[in-house]
Amino acid sequence: MLSVQRMTPFFTRKEEFRLRLVFAYQYLSIVKGDELFHFIPTEGKEIVINMKSLQVENLGEVFVFQRGNRFIRLPLYQLLLISDIHSHLKTIMEGSLDVGMEIQVELTEEVLVESKELIESLETENRRRMIDYALETNDLDLFNELTEGMQQT
Structure with missing residues (x-):
């Protein structure tokens, strides 16, 4: 199981009923075993959340993490399954809750x-x-x- 150590969007944008979380270098990091891997935006770099259904819409987006010369490529759906990213998304969405309430x-x-x-x-x-x-x-x-x-x- 992976754990998310840091998850801070580079910027957050609201588009109609969607919330876009865009990540840049080292704004997202995961721990696998005892090793820390940092996010690099070579493929996917954003998470799109439907604020009506509270579902992630771009599950096929591939996130790449790097430690030295080793890389981990994870589709977003897999990252959601094998990590604790949900709790971090919940915290971010609570900050945007007033947007959802409108x-x-x-x-x-x-x-x-x-x-x-x-x-x-x-x-x-x-x-x-x-x-x-x-x-x-x-x-x-x-x-x-x-x-x-x-x-x-």
């Missing part, structure tokens, strides 16, 4: 508006079906009650 509030308001419109549409359709039923069964009282409601709305 997104959640916007989504919640949007969902509420859409839900209200959908409910109103379903109620209107149901009222029309009930009017049809009142006409089929010759229920004049029900018909009058339902059509009065349609005129008011």
